[in-house]
Amino acid sequence: xxxxxxxxxxxxxxxxxxxxxxxxxxxxxxxxxxxxxxxxxxxxxxxxxxxxxxxxxxxxxxxxxxxxxxxxxxxxxxxxxxxxxxxxxxxxxxxxxxxxxxxxxxxxxxxxxxxxxxxxxxxxxxxxxxxxxxxxxxxxxxxxxxxxxxxxxxxxxxxxxxxxxxxxxxxxxxxxxxxxxxxxxxxxxxxxxxxxxxxxxxxxxxxxxxxxxxxxxxxxxxxxxxxxxxxxxxxxxxxxxxxxxxxxxxxxxxxxxxxxxxxxxxxxxxxxxxxxxxxxxxx
Numbered sequence: 001x002x003x004x005x006x007x008x009x010x011x012x013x014x015x016x017x018x019x020x021x022x023x024x025x026x027x028x029x030x031x032x033x034x035x036x037x038x039x040x041x042x043x044x045x046x047x048x049x050x051x052x053x054x055x056x057x058x059x060x061x062x063x064x065x066x067x068x069x070x071x072x073x074x075x076x077x078x079x080x081x082x083x084x085x086x087x088x089x090x091x092x093x094x095x096x097x098x099x100x101x102x103x104x105x106x107x108x109x110x111x112x113x114x115x116x117x118x119x120x121x122x123x124x125x126x127x128x129x130x131x132x133x134x135x136x137x138x139x140x141x142x143x144x145x146x147x148x149x150x151x152x153x154x155x156x157x158x159x160x161x162x163x164x165x166x167x168x169x170x171x172x173x174x175x176x177x178x179x180x181x182x183x184x185x186x187x188x189x190x191x192x193x194x195x196x197x198x199x200x201x202x203x204x205x206x207x208x209x210x211x212x213x214x215x216x217x218x219x220x221x222x223x224x225x226x227x228x229x230x231x232x233x234x235x236x237x238x239x240x241x242x243x244x245x246x247x248x249x250x251x252x253x254x255x256x257x258x259x260x261x262x263x264x265x266x267x268x269x270x271x272x273x274x275x276x277x278x279x280x281x282x283x
Contacts, residue, residue: 009066010073014081015222017066025062029055039265046190046252048259060261063218064109071111075145081224082116082216089212089229090120099165099209103175103200105251106263107215112225114172116216118147124164125172128153158199165207175200175213175247178270186279187244190252193278194269201243204236211236213250217258230254 009017029036040054048054071078093100102117104110114125127150149164151157161171178184179197186193204211211232216225230250237243255262271278 006069007073009069012070013222014067014070014078014224017070018063018218018222021062021064021066022059023062024066025059026055028062029058035265038267042264042266042268045192045269046255046259046264053260054264056260057262057264060218061263061265064261064263067109067218068111071109071115075115078112078224079116082112082227083224084116084227084229086227086229089231090117093210093212093231094120096210097168099168099207100170101165101200101204101207101209101211102170102172103211103213103247103251104172104215105174105176105213105254106266107255108218108258108261109216109225110174112216113214113227114148115145116225116227117170117172117214118145121169122147122149122164123170123172124149124151124160126151126153126157126161126174158203161203162207165203165209171203173200175251176266176268178268178272180272180274182274184272184275185241185244186276187241187248189248189268192269193280194248195272195275195278196244196248198240198244200247201236201240204232205238205243210234211247213247213254215254218261228254228257 029039036054039058043049043054043057090100102113102123104113114123117123125148151160164171175197176189177197178195179199183199184195184197187196188194189196200211203209213230213232215228217228218225230253232246232250237246
């Protein structure tokens with residue numbers, strides 16, 4: 001049943017999906033509660049204090065949710081609506097022949113980026129199984145894309161990442177997903193300590209690959225998406241905190257290109273169970 005619903009949504013024109021999504025996003029935001037408070041607080045932390053900004057950010061979240069079935073199930077049609085003005089960044093990294101670690105934050109359409117990058121060669125991405133088991137069949141079909149290999153967020157998946165990078169291939173992961181206890185460090189994100197994964201930095205240092213942050217900007221009126229890139233300057237720091245700070249800083253640069261499309265409602269500043277106290281909270 002769920003797959004049938006997703007197929008129906010995927011059949012709708014992209015402008016219609018974005019329109020419905022934006023309206024739904026604004027309606028949900030209008031209801032007082034934790035979602036709205038967190039979105040407002042995180043946006044304010046980054047300097048976006050205008051109430052209209054928060055409403056529009058909620059609308060963009062709705063558009064992101066509604067476009068996902070189309071990206072998953074009608075990938076070829078969606079890729080015809082994707083372009084980039086920054087492809088030279090990727091071409092330069094590919095010419096070095098040492099693999100690429102793509103970091104895709106919760107910004108814009110993060111489902112389209114990996115599918116677009118397949119044109120440059122195979123890519124391995126990491127995923128977490130959905131908390132709702134009924135979503136697994138849909139996600140399994142979505143991951144069944146030529147050139148795109150999905151591995152679980154486990155040690156097995158990490159080993160697959162290392163092997164792919166050592167072959168000179170590309171891998172992709174979300175850099176702003178809050179890690180479990182012991183798997184991160186407190187690094188500044190928009191001037192507030194956020195528990196930040198160290199896995200991305202460890203992979204980069206261990207394999208010596210290029211690190212590129214990327215995101216798919218949602219264009220107005222359902223025109224499609226524009227892919228952005230920000231390459232992390234080298235040489236990379238080797239210390240975990242310094243490298244995590246550099247990644248967060250590059251992520252901020254990317255987010256500020258189209259900030260309303262960041263997922264401000266994500267609980268980026270939460271304290272995972274068993275994690276050390278946030279520095280600002282330490283007496």
